[in-house]
Amino acid sequence: MQPGATTCTEDRIQHALERCLHGLSLSRRSTSWSAGLCLNCWSLQELVSRDPGHFLILLEQILQKTREVQEKGTYDLLTPLALLFYSTVLCTPHFPPDSDLLLKAASTYHRFLTWPVPYCSICQELLTFIDAELKAPGISYQRLVRAEQGLPIRSHRSSTVPRPWQSLRTSSQRPQRHRSWHLALGMPRKPGGGSGPSCRRWEKKLASLRC
Numbered sequence: 001m002q003p004g005a006t007t008c009t010e011d012r013i014q015h016a017l018e019r020c021l022h023g024l025s026l027s028r029r030s031t032s033w034s035a036g037l038c039l040n041c042w043s044l045q046e047l048v049s050r051d052p053g054h055f056l057i058l059l060e061q062i063l064q065k066t067r068e069v070q071e072k073g074t075y076d077l078l079t080p081l082a083l084l085f086y087s088t089v090l091c092t093p094h095f096p097p098d099s100d101l102l103l104k105a106a107s108t109y110h111r112f113l114t115w116p117v118p119y120c121s122i123c124q125e126l127l128t129f130i131d132a133e134l135k136a137p138g139i140s141y142q143r144l145v146r147a148e149q150g151l152p153i154r155s156h157r158s159s160t161v162p163r164p165w166q167s168l169r170t171s172s173q174r175p176q177r178h179r180s181w182h183l184a185l186g187m188p189r190k191p192g193g194g195s196g197p198s199c200r201r202w203e204k205k206l207a208s209l210r211c
Contacts, residue, residue: 009051009054009057010057010061012047013044013047013048013054013057013058013061014061016040016043016044016047017044017058017061017062017065017084019040019043019044020040020041020044020080020084021065021077021080021081022040024076024077024080044058048088048091049091052092052093052094055088055091055092055093056092056095056096056099056101058084058088059085059088059089059092059101059105060101062081062084062085062088063085063101063104063105063108065077065081066078066081066082066085066108066109067108069081070108070111070112075115075119078112078115078119078122078123079118079119079122082109082122082123082126085105085126086126086129089102089129089130089133089140090140090141090144095137102130102133102134103134105126105130106127106130106131106134109123109126109127109130110123110127113127
């Protein structure tokens with residue numbers, strides 16, 4: 001493959017990501033925005049979930065798009081991209097030992113700390129999230145699930161936390177893996193869904209987008 005060339009899978013993921021971001025400008029927002037976003041995000045989730053490697057491709061493309069946002073000063077797209085990054089990291093089954101994706105992400109989001117509120121605050125939360133994942137991979141997902149299920153948070157810290165596919169193996173627990181997509185991307189949840197502190201915080205951010 002020639003330098004700069006992309007595979008068919010990368011092109012499809014990029015197209016699905018572009019559709020998720022399409023029409024999010026404040027000047028173009030309409031009453032059908034929420035429904036269209038949910039459908040496009042569901043399509044992106046289905047495409048990425050077919051292979052663990054697809055999550056890494058999506059993360060690369062989210063970071064690339066985020067850098068473009070910084071260069072162009074496209075304020076409207078920063079929050080949706082931040083939510084997509086957060087939810088994608090939560091759902092990523094495995095980061096290769098030699099992967100520097102999270103370090104790239106930390107460098108990228110650090111540049112937004114000089115942007116006005118709420119953008120700098122969102123990026124500060126993401127940097128805290130990334131730092132926790134670098135120290136203990138999977139810790140954020142574990143905390144989210146424990147909060148949703150009303151389980152006590154362990155007081156001690158572990159240096160290594162199993163990723164979702166390692167820690168949740170039973171059929172009754174497996175649907176929890178994809179709930180973070182629904183929370184972060186505004187898709188409707190089933191009755192009795194999680195309502196932990198992490199969930200409520202990101203739901204408030206989405207609510208501010210719809211205003």
